[in-house]
Structure formats: C-alpha cells, structure tokens
Amino acid sequence: MPMDSKEKNNSSKRNIWKNPTFLVSFGHAWDGVKLILKEESNMRHHAFIALLPILFGFFFQISGLEWIALISCIFLVVMMEFVNTIFETVVDMVTDYEYHPLAKKAKDIAAGAVLVAAVFSIIVAAIIFLPKILALFF
Secondary structure, eight states: OOOOHHHHHHHHHHHTTSOSSHHHHHHHHHHHHHHHHHHOHHHHHHHHHHHHHHHHHHHHTOOHHHHHHHHHHHHHHHHHHHHHHHHHHHHHHHHTTOOOHHHHHHHHHHHHHHHHHHHHHHHHHHHHHHHHHHHHHO
C-alpha cells in the first residue's frame, strides 16, 4: 500500500535524527558519557567513590561472585544517575526552569531512585567487606 505524501513527509522528518551507522550512534553515546561526567558533579562523585570498593576488592581478593555483585551495584548507581540526569534535563526543558510542584515531584523521585540504589550498594558492600575487615582485627 503506497504512502500518501503526508505520510512520506513525516517519515522523512523522522529519519533526520536516525544515525546512519553504528559508529555514528556509538559516537553520540560516548558524547553523552563525556557530557554527564563533565557537567554533573554527582556523577563524578559516584565515579570517584566507586574506586574505593574496587580497591578493597583487589586488596581482599574477593571471589568472582562478589565481584559480580560489586560491579553490578556500581553500574546500578551509575545508571540511576544517568536516568536522574535525563529526568532533570527534560523537566527543566519542559518547565523552562520555572517551579512547578509536579516538576519537583518528578525530580525528587528520580533523585530518590539514585539514593535507593546507593543505599542498596552500600549494604551489598558491607556484606562483602565487613567480615573481611573484621577478620583483620579479630
């Protein structure tokens, strides 16, 4: 069934934003990673703080399963920070930086998701490392 001219025009407009190759798509994704590290201090804090459990993991020679849990927690926090930043950016764009109670609600919930992920990660790290740290002293 042939498309009418209106559908054809809409289709071509949508393709303007489509990446022509995987490498172009990868480049845009990498730009996003660089952007969040450059502009979001919380992401830089998360990246820096993530070094501590990684160093502890090497020091205590944790098991493969412990590494999986640890790295998964780090990625969970980082991914939630990406999502939080997306929400904040879109809310700011839609509200034009004007206060609105629903905008505050969306931002608070997104930030809460980061907090929940971080607390979960701290609990997992404590389960992994606390017995090993205590064994050094007792």
